[in-house]
Amino acid sequence: MAIIGSGNIGTDLMIKVLRLSGSLEPAVMAGIDPDSDGLARARRLKVATTHQGVDGLVKMDEFADVEIVFDATSAGAHRRHDEVLRSLGRTLIDLTPAALGPYVVPPVNGDAHLDAPNVNMVTCGGQATIPVVAAVNAAAPVHYGEIVASIASRSAGPGTRANIDEFTETTSSAIEQVGGARQGKAIIILNPAEPPLIMRDTVHCLVSDCDREAVTASVEEMVGRVQAYVPGYRLKQKVQFDRVRADDPLCGLLPADAIGTTALKVSVFLEVEGAAHYLPAYAGNLDIMTSVALRTAERMAAHRSRERATR
Structure with a gap:
């Protein structure tokens, strides 16, 4: 997986994946501020980085193995990210209020959209x-x-x-x-x-x-x-x-x-x-967003593993 957005949400999400997830591997963090704390922390944690946003992300060698991309930017930026990444066959988990894909609230409908190309974490x-x-x-x-x-x-x-x-x-x-x-x-x-x-x-x-x-x-x-x-x-x-x-x-x-x-x-x-x-x-408001995004991605990863096992 990759993360777009090296601010508070993106950085917390990266750390959660590294500490808590057994099925996800953070390959890249992409941001637009080369001096951001998020990109600096990612480098220290051996996660590849780019400060050229989504354009830099898709040019990286690591991008070839990325299946899921978390968008922790803004509603306006997400619209372009969706255009670029959906055409390349990547699944987007949207942590912005753009709501281009179906809403997912894990304890209510967490298994309803596991095959969707873009899911929205509401707010x-x-x-x-x-x-x-x-x-x-x-x-x-x-x-x-x-x-x-x-x-x-x-x-x-x-x-x-x-x-x-x-x-x-x-x-x-x-x-x-x-x-x-x-x-x-x-x-x-x-x-x-x-x-x-x-x-x-x-x-x-x-x-x-x-x-x-x-x-x-x-x-x-x-x-x-x-x-x-x-x-x-x-x-x-x-x-x-x-x-x-x-x-x-x-x-x-x-x-x-x-x-x-x-x-x-x-x-x-x-x-x-x-x-x-x-x-x-x-900052429980930000913690709950990164927690639901992680849970949704893990469900998607498990779903894909089951599908691959039956082929």
């Missing part, structure tokens, strides 16, 4: 919250799902800041397409607090009256599944249920076939602490 807020929306939806259809992702300002690099609009649009869409909500909305907050606070996420789901114990059990089971690859992912408190009064404006979000039913607002409060492989522990 950090999406990876933290969409599993919960899906868990609630499994027990009670979600009429409306809203998530609020609060991340430390220090952990929001230039790529994140340049892609705020794409973040909200992509996450909102994935809340519906992967999470199962009829309607989705996403909000991101860059928290300037010092010292930096770790990532916090709030999920609100509007449902009709339901079995509260079943919803709680579904959410807790899903949290355990996410913790399998993001150990710092946890509930901050018990799942909350609030009955919505008939005159509450929230009722305006109910679909026609649910109007007149008793509505509940299900609220889930989450915290995501990073593993600190390269990034500080408060």
